[in-house]
Amino acid sequence: DIQMTQSPSSLSASVGDRVTITCRASQGISSFLAWYQQKPEKAPKSLISAASSLQSGVPSRFSGSGSGTEFTLTISSLQPEDFATYYCQQYYNYPVTFGQGTKVDIK
């Protein structure tokens, strides 16, 4: 199985900060990487697919990059509604696997 490792596991940031989350795959997955946002007691929401393709309706302050084994999710200017947990997910092969999550909270 492909292991996905996110860093950091948590971070504290202020509104307006630039935030970067890293996701590493245990083997190459090309660009078969998605990012999700989850708020407490809510279902995950799809942000990015194919490592860098923004889903419809997702603000442009979110961006993704990377290929192979290393990927990043960047929030260019953190907004109050962005405080949440973020997960990466590989869909290169089965079993589909998720990172452990990165919780972004208010500094």
Next chain:
Amino acid sequence: EVQLVESGGGLVKPGGSLRLSCAASGFTLTTYNMNWVRQAPGKGLEWVSSISRSSSYIYYADSVKGRFTISRDNTKKSLYLQMNSLRAEDTAVYYCAREDSSGYAYFGYWGLGTLVTVSS
């Protein structure tokens, strides 16, 4: 509007069974592969199972293989998860999730989830 509504969760004893359902609306179910993803309390996301458009291809996580069965009824616009021999570690919110139309297993739409609690 795409909607996925799960039902069937509840409290069950270890070793028991439960059948989850997911009612799909707002899109043509036959066009999409479908999945179940779960989340244990306070934990991360864990993919459980996937079923292709016509049920030709089915995949399971090792943690549920041999105990869970995924199925779908496109005429009823529904996805199912039959869960047998339940264990405490199966306690989680179970989400129904729709793949992209291209067939790639990322999940553009999720249901609200249904809670399964396995406890004596």
